[in-house]
Amino acid sequence: MISIQELNISFQKNVVINDLSLTLQEGGIHGLVGLNGAGKTTLLKGIYGLLTFDKGHISWNDQPLTKKSIGYLSTENYFYSHITGKDYLKLFSKDMSRIEELNQLFGIPLNQLIDDYSTGMMKKVALMGVFLKDRPIYILDEPFNGVDLESSRVIHLIIEQLKNKGKTILITSHILESLTSLCDQIHYLENGKIKTSKVKEQFDELEKEVFGEIHLRNEEHIKKLF
Numbered sequence: 001m002i003s004i005q006e007l008n009i010s011f012q013k014n015v016v017i018n019d020l021s022l023t024l025q026e027g028g029i030h031g032l033v034g035l036n037g038a039g040k041t042t043l044l045k046g047i048y049g050l051l052t053f054d055k056g057h058i059s060w061n062d063q064p065l066t067k068k069s070i071g072y073l074s075t076e077n078y079f080y081s082h083i084t085g086k087d088y089l090k091l092f093s094k095d096m097s098r099i100e101e102l103n104q105l106f107g108i109p110l111n112q113l114i115d116d117y118s119t120g121m122m123k124k125v126a127l128m129g130v131f132l133k134d135r136p137i138y139i140l141d142e143p144f145n146g147v148d149l150e151s152s153r154v155i156h157l158i159i160e161q162l163k164n165k166g167k168t169i170l171i172t173s174h175i176l177e178s179l180t181s182l183c184d185q186i187h188y189l190e191n192g193k194i195k196t197s198k199v200k201e202q203f204d205e206l207e208k209e210v211f212g213e214i215h216l217r218n219e220e221h222i223k224k225l226f
């Protein structure tokens with residue numbers, strides 16, 4: 001179980017994560033949603049240990065949570081420039097046949113320079129790097145962003161399989177449907193706190209409760225504007 005207690009993360013005076021508490025059960029797929037700028041990436045970076053926090057505590061089964069327990073997909077792909085996909089993936093695994101087997105699912109031209117890849121291809125190579133490492137926890141920031149339908153389905157199935165192996169997964173997406181079909185629980189982040197958490201049977205309520213209100217407000221506003 002990952003336990004986050006009263007976490008505060010701020011950038012200068014901008015408090016982005018504000019006394020946030022959240023428990024992530026072991027062996028589950030957890031979604032994190034929220035509007036642009038809500039603090040999803042900040043929270044994931046905080047859990048992975050890329051940001052210092054003003055206060056609070058994060059633990060994993062009552063032990064400190066460290067980077068080596070986590071496979072982390074960042075929203076920004078920090079590749080070395082002028083490196084081929086193959087050379088990049090070799091940083092994650094020396095097992096070339098596993099790399100090639102994994103790539104059968106994604107079809108990336110691995111001998112090409114990453115600099116020459118499309119946005120979706122870069123995302124897929126970054127994800128392949130994450131999946132090549134066996135970790136108990138995976139934190140995936142926008143894994144479906146820019147990825148075609150076929151590969152989204154592959155990523156979906158890999159995540160489900162990781163769950164079957166007992167891994168704990170935390171994932172963000174702007175596409176709610178990709179989370180409702182995948183997650184056991186979805187957490188909604190607003191004003192630096194988890195406003196609500198819903199289990200699978202309650203996902204309809206999440207749509208109505210959180211997004212219904214926003215849709216309604218926007219619809220009225222659009223009708224006034226146009």
Ligand SMILES: Nc1ncnc2c1ncn2[C@@H]1O[C@H](COP(=O)(O)OP(=O)(O)OP(=O)(O)O)[C@@H](O)[C@H]1O
Nearest residue numbers: 011012014016034035036037038039040041042043
């Ligand atoms: N390095 C930084 N320095 C200053 N402010 C930052 C930094 N990173 C994030 N912020 C601010 O923190 C807030 C939350 O940003 P964050 O990227 O965590 O949001 P998000 O929920 O992931 O948004 P999106 O859905 O657009 O990806 C924003 O107001 C942003 O401007």
